[in-house]
Amino acid sequence: MRYVYLIFGLSVITVLVLAGFRGSFSERPPIEIFPDMERQPKVHPQSPSTFFSDGRSDRPPPAGTVPRGAFYEDTYFASGKQGEDWGRGIPVEVTQQLMARGRERYNIYCTVCHGTLGDGAGITREYGMIATPTFHDARLRDMPDGEIYEVITNGRNLMGHYRYQISKEDRWAIVAYVRALQRSRQGTVDDVPPANLSELGL
Amino acid sequence: MSKTFPKWTNTLPLQIVIFLILFLGSVTVGITYYFTPEYTRVGYRPPQPVAFDHSLHAGQLGIDCRYCHSNVEFAGHANIPTAETCMNCHNQIKGDSPLLALVRSSYHDGTPIPWVRVHQAPDYVYFNHAVHVARGVSCYECHGPVNEMEVVWHDKSHSMAWCLDCHRHPEDYLRDPALVYDLDWRPASKEAQREAGLRFVEQWNVNPPLSCSGCHR
Numbered sequence: 001m002r003y004v005y006l007i008f009g010l011s012v013i014t015v016l017v018l019a020g021f022r023g024s025f026s027e028r029p030p031i032e033i034f035p036d037m038e039r040q041p042k043v044h045p046q047s048p049s050t051f052f053s054d055g056r057s058d059r060p061p062p063a064g065t066v067p068r069g070a071f072y073e074d075t076y077f078a079s080g081k082q083g084e085d086w087g088r089g090i091p092v093e094v095t096q097q098l099m100a101r102g103r104e105r106y107n108i109y110c111t112v113c114h115g116t117l118g119d120g121a122g123i124t125r126e127y128g129m130i131a132t133p134t135f136h137d138a139r140l141r142d143m144p145d146g147e148i149y150e151v152i153t154n155g156r157n158l159m160g161h162y163r164y165q166i167s168k169e170d171r172w173a174i175v176a177y178v179r180a181l182q183r184s185r186q187g188t189v190d191d192v193p194p195a196n197l198s199e200l201g202l
Numbered sequence: 203m204s205k206t207f208p209k210w211t212n213t214l215p216l217q218i219v220i221f222l223i224l225f226l227g228s229v230t231v232g233i234t235y236y237f238t239p240e241y242t243r244v245g246y247r248p249p250q251p252v253a254f255d256h257s258l259h260a261g262q263l264g265i266d267c268r269y270c271h272s273n274v275e276f277a278g279h280a281n282i283p284t285a286e287t288c289m290n291c292h293n294q295i296k297g298d299s300p301l302l303a304l305v306r307s308s309y310h311d312g313t314p315i316p317w318v319r320v321h322q323a324p325d326y327v328y329f330n331h332a333v334h335v336a337r338g339v340s341c342y343e344c345h346g347p348v349n350e351m352e353v354v355w356h357d358k359s360h361s362m363a364w365c366l367d368c369h370r371h372p373e374d375y376l377r378d379p380a381l382v383y384d385l386d387w388r389p390a391s392k393e394a395q396r397e398a399g400l401r402f403v404e405q406w407n408v409n410p411p412l413s414c415s416g417c418h419r
Contacts, residue, residue: 001217008221012228015236022241025355027249030242038324045279048314056314108266112291123263129294160290165272 078168080146080153087146090176092169102177105170109162118181131158135178136185148175239359247355248318252304260349260385267341267348267383278330282317285309320354321345328419337408338376342385343368349385365417369410373399376408 032038043049049057061067072078077091092098113122118135125132133140152171155161166174192200235241259265268274270283285308292302308315323329334344341348346357358364368375376399381387389395402408411417 001221004221008225015232019236019241022235023244025245025247027247029248030239030246030356033237037326040325042325046282048316054312108268112263112265112269124291124295127263127295129291131294158294160286160293164284165269165287 072168076146077172080149082146085146086144086150088144090145090172090179092172094176098173099177099180101170102173102175102180105166106174106177109166110174113159118178135182141182141186145175145179148178239361239364243356244359245355246320247353248320250318250353251316253301256348256351256354258352274331274335276332278332280331285315320356321360323360327417329417335382336379337372337406338379338382338402339368339372340375340377340382340385340387342387343375347385362417366412369412372408372410373403375399376402378402 043057045058047057048055051057052059074091076082076087080086082088107116111122113124113129113132114120114135115122115125115132120132120134122129122132135141149171150156151159152166152174153161153163162171189197189200259270260267270287271280272283274280285305288302288305289309292299292305296302304315307313335341344358344360346355348354373396377387377389378398389398
């Protein structure tokens with residue numbers, strides 16, 4: 001009997017040595033005992049495909065088509081252009097809510113390079129991205145709203161485009177917020193409502 | 203009468219019973235320990251084709267999760283970013299690093315980067331990121347401290363019992379939706395979490411599905 005326990009003890013130790021404990025790191029994919037229901041032969045988002053020649057299951061839209069819900073009557077809203085020129089003005093109602101949305105989106109997608117204050121001193125500047133301009137100069141203060149919208153949509157010079165990450169509504173919200181950032185450096189005491197003057201100690 | 207059996211055999215039945223209890227007991231313990239997702243999944247950390255580091259990008263640089271996983275708020279699937287997203291910075295930063303060779307070739311000719319998938323729910327389960335994130339369930343509750351991971355690993359078991367633990371008591375996990383992407387935020391105390399959680403549950407009428415058809419549609 002002693003031998004039986006000895007063998008039993010040894011096998012427990014072998015299992016522990018081979019299998020280790022819960023939560024230890026491993027590069028082996030998790031075991032799936034009956035994978036037929038777990039991995040059904042269907043197309044998943046962003047998964048590889050052997051059906052299409054480029055190996056991707058996500059298909060680009062066919063050339064010349066517009067997805068449902070992506071067409072806008074208002075061409076200024078969709079393109080930033082009024083006639084041949086970049087338009088001026090925000091084609092949606094500017095509310096407190098829109099500004100808050102603009103600030104949130106700006107802080108997700110823009111601050112890393114343009115900085116929270118719009119001065120071009122985002123975190124990436126420390127790592128060698130030195131070309132980021134500041135919003136607080138005459139050129140960008142005079143830039144039409146539609147052109148700022150266009151830069152977000154298609155990128156410009158070294159900046160990539162954000163047309164897939166940021167929806168059209170959100171792009172206009174960001175434009176409105178960028179205008180507010182620029183305004184914040186241009187304000188004078190006369191812009192402050194009289195009721196709030198005391199908060200500034202004036 | 204001659205002794206057919208030697209004396210030690212008297213205790214043999216008892217010994218066998220004790221051994222069987224011990225043996226079957228350890229087999230049961232072993233199976234529950236080793237054949238459940240807490241063992242098979244947690245800690246799965248596959249090497250990735252590009253040495254992308256969340257602790258650098260999301261932690262040190264402070265990039266919001268949505269900068270890259272931009273669909274997570276709107277869609278069931280949280281997308282892995284395209285090479286274009288990486289090249290927003292890497293056309294200027296470390297532009298010729300050999301570690302980024304795959305990203306550059308993907309950017310130029312569109313060949314996908316073969317990222318290795320870490321989290322993958324079985325196909326008979328319906329899971330949706332947007333509903334969870336919009337209701338104040340942070341990435342942290344389901345993916346662990348991603349902003350501190352150099353290589354992403356599977357931090358939670360993602361078993362059915364684990365989903366249900368939260369669906370039965372969402373108040374222990376919910377937070378202000380503005381803090382969902384702040385993976386360093388922790389509630390001040392268990393009581394504070396419960397109190398705030400109960401308020402959110404009531405305010406938004408949070409009612410996660412417990413019936414089978416909620417998740418197995």
